[in-house]
Amino acid sequence: MDAHVNGSPATVPDSPATSAAAHIRDGLGLTGTKIACGTGVCGACTVLVDGSPTVSCLLPADRLTGRDVTTVEGLGGDHPVQRAFAAHDGLQCGFCTPGFVVEASVFVDAWRAEHGDTRPDRERIADALAGHLCRCGAYEGIFAAVAAACAGEFDGEPDRDPPRVDALDKVTGRARYSGDHAPPGTWEGVIVRSPLPHARVRAVHAADPATPLVDLLPPDRTVRYVGQPIAAVAAPTAEAARSAAAAVAVAYEPRPAVAGVDAARAPDAPLVHPTRTDRSGAPSYGEAPTPPAPWTGNVRGPGTLSWRGPTAVRRLRAAAEAGDPLLVAQEYTTATQVHTPLEPHVCVAHWSGDGLRLFASTQSVSRLADRVAARWGLDRDRVHVVTEHVGGGFGAKNGISVDIEAAVELSRAAGAPVRVAFTRAEELTDAGHRPGTRTRVALLADRDGGLAAMSVDSHGDGGVSVGSTTATLAFLMYGRAPRRVRDFDVVTNRPPGMPMRGPGGPPMAWALEQAVDEMARRLDEDPLALRLRWDGNPKRRALYERAARTPLWRERPRGPRTGRFRRGVGVAASNWLYLFGPRAQVELVVRGGELVARAATQDLGTGIRTVLSDTVAERLGLPAGGVRVEIGDSSSVHGTGSYGSRTTPSMGPAAADAADRLRAALRELDPGVPAQGPIDEHVLKEALAAAEGLSVVGGRGRDRWGALTPEMSGDLAIGRGMSGAVHVMEVEVDTLLGRVRPTRCWAGIAAGRIYSERTARNQCEGAVVQGVGYALFEERRHDPRTGAILTDDLEDYRIPGMGDVPETEVHFHQEGFEHVPGGGVGLGEVSVVGVAAALGNAVFDATGWRPRELPLRPDRLIEGIR
Template sequence: MNVRLNGSSSPVPDSPDTTAAEHIRDRLGLTGTKIACGTGVCGACTVLVDGAPTASCLMPADRLAGREVTTVEGLGGDHPVQRAFAAHDALQCGYCTPGFVVEASVFVDAWRAEHGDVRPGRERVADALSGHLCRCGAYEGIFAAVAAACAGEFDAEPDRDPPRVDALDKVTGRARFSADLVPEGGWEGVIVRSAHAHARVRAVHPGGARSAATPLPAPGGPVDGQPVFTDLLGEERLVRYAGQPIAAVAAPTAALARAAAEAVRVDYDPLPAVLDTDEARAEGAPQVYTTRAQRRAAPSYGEAPTPPSPWRGNTRGPSTASWRGATAVRRLRGAAERGDPRLVAQEYSTAVQLHSPLEPHVCVASWERDGTLTLRVSTQTVVKTAQKAAERWELPPEKVHVVSEYVGGGFGAKGGLSTDMVAAAELSRLSHTPVRVSFDRAEELTDAGHRPGTRTRVALLADADGDLAAMTVDSEGDGGISVGSTTATLGLLGYGRSPRRVRDFDVVTHRPPGKPMRAPGGAPLAWALEQAVDTMAERLGEDPLSLRRRWDGNPKRQALYERVAALDLWRDRPRGPRTGRFRRGVGLASSNWLYLMGPKARVELSVRDGRVLVRSATQDIGTGIRTVLGGVVADRLGMPASDLRVEIGDSGSVHGTGSFGSRTTTSMGPAAADAADRLRDALREHEPRVPESGPVPEHTLKDALTAAEGVRVVGKRGRDRWGALSPDMDDVAVGRGLSGAVHVMEVEVDTLLGRVRPTRCWAGMAVGRVYAERLARNQVEGAVVQGVGYALFEERRHDPGTGVVLTDNLEDYRIPGMGDVPETEVYFHQEGFEHAVGAGVGLGEVSVVGVAASVANAVHDATGWRPRDLPVRPDRLLEGLR
């Protein structure tokens, strides 16, 4: 049985057990076809079958027989859509990109055949690509790319390089992600997970699989292909949530591994469980942690170390911080007693939001004969992963090799040594062969991390002049078995220095643990605080922008407020009560974030074969650091980018900062600039014609590089003027100053169906120097998409009786598609961080913090109803309008 695949005849299996996607990827090696959801929802696996876009993850492979199939590789790299996607930066991590490209190629060809070189409207493009999801949120670039391709703007090769250096690899499917790696002779691993929310595990029986207790054959691999088994529970034989890893098995094929996992039998002693925070707080509730040692070992969902805090049953806290806190409490109590109308005291809640990167957690592990462990992983922290692996397996650092060339999104979920890595490494050691362990979408949506839910109480008091006189924030984190709430603590950083007290609590339950997610604590705080500020403006009879300009002393945000005041979107917004089914509203929200850096950031430059090689152990999760490194070096030396090659994501290189905390560009960019200056000095020693500064003439550079073959220099980040606010905490330090943002959102509210449709957004960012503007704009646009999802759709749900996660697929856990997002304009205020090396700070976090709050304030403006609980579901909106 054969299929005509990209113009050539290829065999297909005669069994329906394998999907077309698995066959195309794993057996034919065409890994541009991605598997993300496995249920035909996300579009990443799209191929053309007889010219029609088809979800290959749902199609049995034997149905390909006799068909004409085209994958992204078959488009050849010169289709107008591919050129347009690259030129308009219609991608970030690139994992979903091939599926978009394949579908868009059909739409563009059909549109032009019918309409000629005419741009389709935004809604028409959204409708055509409605079966595709991009978790990074690169939709603005996709809209622009498809429209431009339809207009015939990319029928010929563009006269300039794409803004992203790896764009062509991603739009053609050449980029190889960890999930694409199938080592020759490698095995597949499957994790066995708990069926109970709380239980003691008496025994785990491996079925027919070999374990460490079973005599294993010599290195070279079990000749009979018998599955292998490893226990993942460790000494504490307790499970604390449904879906917790218990064991893992590996076999030569995925089907055999799944069968081996089903044969594993676990003997449980079920224990009482608490599955929501109300139960957990009740007197006599079962305890998630019963000893001080267990509480100290509770996982954290914060990016910073979790400080000590008192426990009372299942409640941890308060962690208290204040500035004249007693004064704030006294003023607020007095205002409440006298019924002061200038007191705003409100409570807000947010639901659990899942990271859900489209490339799942995946690791291919292999042990070499010399004892070296190689981990090919999807991670945001190459160096940290290597360090943790060396500690776990008691290896010298040089015996651990971590590789992460392309990463399909992370958003905070992929940090450190995760379960997929531990399982793959242990199974590889037992089987003497490489083992791949990859989460399926249900595992990713259950046990790969989440932004915890919150319940936050805000109290604000204005004095007779309308100035902020006192503030308290009390927030309770709902992170399952994990702790680390900082939502209230972030309230110390905004709106001047009025007296304030903030307190953070955690209530633990028998549900999966949270992890840091893009501005941990920031978005929940803004959801509460920014709505309370709008409420105060209403109480005072003042414009919401005017009140923020009075209360907010941050000069960088003041510059953004000035821009907002001049926006047509804000100036021409509707005023007064609105009627009718469809009501338009405009709201705004302010936000800030810490300036973080990686003091140990290093970049290596070496001269090889007459070209400059740029290397570092950092990694690119779609934010574009690969492009930034090459761009900084090229600009600094005045050399063409074609004379550079950038290699990242390998722990064998010099230290690279992890991709979290909005610190990658602000750390790696200055290190690249320092490396370029050092290389210039080294080139001058070999070729005196190299100028001391400015561009190097092309012929001079060529001679210098030829003479300097083998030269190697290492650049480092350097120290900010006036230093940092904190010491280096394992390559994380807090810099001086806060980044700032203002989001202005327009929505249309359907009061009959209860739907909210964001239509336009203005996003102002005060982050200092921007290294690569189009890529930075893409990040901000993507943050707006994720913030809209947080505001309107995303909500993890679980079975209240068993604790099993019910929203374990992308049908039930909805993330925004192209038809859900507003047209977004981004503005960068590039002043205010001249004291920082490189004059800029990160923007990945601050760009998402205020989005959901701006949606909520717009909904209130349109309807008069104040949404307190997130997401703003239709049922909640309709109930509020009654």
Template sequence: MDTDVNGRRCPVPESGTAAEHLREGLGLTGAKVACGSGVCGACTVLVDGSPTASCLLPADRLAGRTVTTVEGLGGDHPVQRAFAGHDAMQCGFCTPGFVVAAAAFTDRWRAEHGDVPAGRAEIAEALSGHLCRCGAYEGIFSAVAAACAGEYDGEEQPAPPRPDAPDKAAGRARFTTDLGGTDTWEGVIVRSTEPHARVLKVAAGRARTEPGAGGPDEPVMVPLAVPDGVVRYVGQPVAAVAAPTAEAAHRAAGQVQVDYDPLPAVIGSEEARRPGAPQLYPTAEERDGAPAYGEAPTPPAPWNGNVRGPGVVSRRGATAVDRLRRAHRTEDPLLVAQEYTTAAQVHSALEPHAALARWEQDGSLSLEVSTQTVRKVVAKAAAHWGLEPAQVHVRAGHVGGGFGAKQGLTTDVLAAGELARVAGTAVRVRLSRSEELIDGGHRPGTRTKVALLADRRGRLRAMAVDSEGDGGVSVGSNVAALGALMYGKTPRRLRDFDVVTNRPPGAPMRAPGGPPLAWALEQAVDTMAERLREDPLTLRRRWDGNPKRRALYRTVADLPLWRDRPRGARTGRFRRGVGLAASTWMYMLAPQARVELRVVDGAVVARSATQDIGTGIRGVVGSTVADRLGAPAAWVHVEIGDSDAVHGTGAFGSRSTPSMGPAAAQAADRLRAALRERVPELPASGPVDEHTLKEALTAAEGVSVVGERRTDRWGQLTPSMAEDLAVGRGLSGAVHVMEVEVDTLLGRVRPTRCWAGLGVGRVYSERMARNQVEGAVVQGVGYALFEERRHDPVTGTVLSDDLEDYRLPGPGDVPETRVHFHQEGFEHVPGSGVGLGEVCAVGVAAAVGNAVHDATGWRPHALPVRPDRLLEGLR
């Protein structure tokens, strides 16, 4: 039998899933496969009008039924327009699934209720089977409510803040996992089954290992580099296999034989610290080659067995230690000394790591990559394959999230390139969700000891932070070091350690080191406020000299959420509490950022080799150019994610907007000057008559200018480092205020409201900036309450390797969030603003912890705040 797909009769295959049939057979790639287990909702389609997870549905079950995919909604359904208008997305990978389910809900709601907005609870229930890792739920709630109210029934709608939003909402945006063709082979990575072993031999089975040998459809295999010839965790890449189909590739991968010589393994930190424990890196050369999970270069530190460190940051450290020791000896009640732990948080972007590689006839290499760093991939790939950078062409059209884990020559890119060289055809490598959760990157777990000493007048007299990173085989803890950025110039000693174990490596994740420091430090500050018997906000205002946060504290003082919070001990099953946390982050920039503007057919094309992972840099560049030129937004077309364009910054370190925005502004000013040479009546600044501007653009056909990011008025704090990174002068600031409801019977914590205040200077696009902050709150709630990567204590095998066992927060788990921007303090910066993607993530979990304590009187010390821990603490 056939099936009706978007009004077209189509044959039904006898095997495979509905998602595979729609995507590979019919080319309807709007249905995204992100989890493969029906948890995330990204693959949702309508089957006979009902939202259905197509990744679980056998394809033959479509026979005789009607299927509507996101493409079948036509792009003009009110929900699709509302999603674009309310910026109800970030990377957009999950958006088609949300749209399909939301369209069905909206149509049903309006039939039953008329043009009445649905409530937050009803929308959350309808979309409960969907996940957005970026955390764009606030926009989704607003969009669906507006569509239910009929606000998007008309044809004319304002331009969305995100220019690619209509394509994402319609399923037209093509991600790396969507690319391929009949000549594209599928690649699979073969991974270690041993936690620690010497690799003796890798046998290819029936696959060939050299170009040109064997039949045209015979699978190929390549070994992947194993440092020192030693695997150090279960899941470490060892080899890769490719074949014309995924089924054939998996079959060939199963035939690869790897011979190991097992070595003693250490799985837990306690075990790794013991005297005489087996060493992961016994030689200095091996220690120098240990992978790092930070974004900045890892400074040198001593090793003692499996323990690296301490890396020390000190400001009158001897004075701090002396005061703290004396306070300990005298049992000073104003000495707060506590220990806090955090679990590993996995990045798990819904589009997994993915790459498609093709070697061209001229010997150049073309790569389609889901990456945060187009230019870095070029440099790394050229060095690896012995090419000139001009011979490597990298594209990242749409990227389905990253959060720090998709940087450089990741395993998927390396495997795709090697396999394509041997296969003689294009090869695509996509990590499965299990691979993503095992080896796709994670924020390392930590154990942090913090000590604070105050005097009787409530002044901070000393601080010490010792933090131990648990990044598996990787190193790079900077948790304690970040304590140098908070609470003035009081004497302090800050020490960072790493304990290496036979578990997968970490990777930088939104504000690396920041959330675990805030989890410990901000709860210790609240404890000190209790000891001093004063308001936690009052204490922070006394200790904190950061002018941005001081402005935010003034706002918090008048905030009803804080001012009217409950006071005193609470009773009953459900208890409400409110907590706050302060945070900071460095101002980073990319000094080499460039934007090229070219006049083409009477419009302006803006090009740069930067990439958009959901942060909205397309919109920032486009709106900046349009505003400076005085042009309608529709006259500016932005093309990014192509390495052939001028240099663009990587999307990490909160540097994209404060780097690309000023470069776009300068390019627009230079183009305007070039237009005035042709049409002198064009004003030098301000609004422009559209007829005059069109005349000038027509006269300037083919004109091209390049804008760069100008130097800050006060210069940079650091010189420009590798990968186009520098630290500027000034620190951003943030304050989060969180309200929670604690169920003391079941041990559950439900965040209900959050206020997020950001001091980052000028905000380029307020709606997209709010979206970033709201998403950080969602990820912080996940860090605080749900997310915990678990492993087998004997082998180190990751056990939480699907989205049922590794829980991400869904629409019903997150608080209603308000965002406030303090837009002063960075006037010395071109564009007057700095990045916010890191600072808005730092304090969320700590605010949850302080709110839980406020509600219950119990202080959580371990993340996540699981029900069993809470109930144990309340006994």
């Protein structure tokens, strides 16, 4: 049976068992169509069927018979929408971009046919694209792109290159992600997971002895949560692999379990990690190594930091006993937030005579290759990791994840390449999350309104994992008043957490920044003015002063509000550590008269490809686009991992150093190359022609003031100075339905020099989107008896869409890091930390009710304002 796909005849399978999306991708090789949710919620798989946008993951492939199908590749790359998305940076990781582009092309064409070259408003665009999700949160660029395409601004070739060097690959579907690299003959792997929350596994058997099966259990043969991997099987087709997985027999010896933190705290509660070995091997959800702490049953901690701690405790107790009105003591909770990048965890592994080749969705190419070589006893040069593009990570894709382990072992057992990809249910269950928290804050002001004492106690709820830093991060805010902070973990038989964008930061700000706002109310002081008095950080002080001058703050409503719809404006401050990779390198190679920048780093949508290209071009005075970038290949020089807000401050200086070394090498070959400044295009062309094969390697230099720490494991160090942020959020509260609608946000970011302005702005806009999701929607729910995850699809676990987010203005304060090579530090994490807290303060401003629990659900708001 045939269909017409992108204008050409194409065979269609006659079985309904294969989805149209799977056939388009694997049968026809049109990998621009992405499978992200599998339930028709996210829109990544959208194609046109007889001109109508259709989610192809829900459509049986045999229903394509006799139909005209257009995928993103069929738009040709010159549709106004594609040009506009590239020009307005309406994308980040790019995994969702083809679906957005296909849908938007139909909307733009229909709008212009009816309305001419006019710009639709924001609400109309959001309505048209309501069936699409971008986990990176690139919605501001999408709004701008669609409006500009409707106005006819991109009917011809743009007069400038896109701000992102890989934009055209992503808007056309040419960008290839790890699952797109499965060669012909690739087998499919499926993971068998535990249905029990706690058990010892006595035996595992495949129904067919010929089925390749690998064991994924830990050495103690114990599972500790529903969904924990037990084994993996492989077969030549996905359908056969799923059948083989369903037929695997597992013999369990059930053990008592605790699914909730209250049950875990009980004196007679079953222990999740009963032995010292178990406790020392508990997985960590922190970014840095987890320091030792005592255990009491299922509670780990406290991990304590103190500055004149006894003084702080004594003052706070005395204030509580005296009923001091300038003592603010409040408790706040946050729910579990799941990373859920739209590209799921996926790996294609292939053993051969030359070694092991992996196409893996990873945030750390060099480190993964090192770990794989050590794990499987291979020489490093026999391990080849390729990660051409990554569809988001947010901290969830570091190390040897179970998809990688299963694919490697199954490939060896099957003697063929094997692809293992998580389903969305697996991604939402066992691919990492930001743990829930319960945090108690106590602040005491003196009679002059100064901060006299602070204490913060926070309990993390990370399932079987540990690593709370919520209270620790509060220690670093608001000067040097006496303070004591303590972090605890309560372990349960639920899946482990992992570091997620600013780990510990958003729950810290949710508690601390609302307590600071409450103190401002009691002191009858402007919340920005109070922060300016308390905060000695000069970078944040500059942001407070700038925020105070914004119309959003100056024109905010004052006094009590009445009526159904009430507007409020809130503010929150935040900080983040300055991290970098000391061993970062960039190689510049002259190849075919072209300049190529290479490194084994990765771009998750944050724009490091653009940073490398722009840095080298700027250093040498080259035109934009004069440098080709090749990253994501472990055979390149060492590239730092793309996590911890360290990629740009690591790789940018290395690229600048490589450019300087290249200039010096070219001058030795051609004295006409100037010692500094722009290189004449003709001179450069001749110099590169004479330097064919030339290679130089640049590295990241030392900070002028040195680092706070020596290099830690994983090419990581902490530098001197902290980035800062101030968020001002406006909301409209519907007091009848209990809904909160963020309308406008001002985001001030102090991270030093900005390497690539538009891609940096896009990151900060996306951080606001993720912060709004954390505040209003995202809440992983579990069965209270077994701990099984109930919100295991994108209908039940809601992330923000285009109609949920505010118009966002970003301001960069670019001073304060002159001691750092390149003058700038990371901004991806600090830009998300205070968003939810600013929204919470805005809700209080609108209603007079202080929200304490996240997410801020309608039922909680209605109950609170009664």
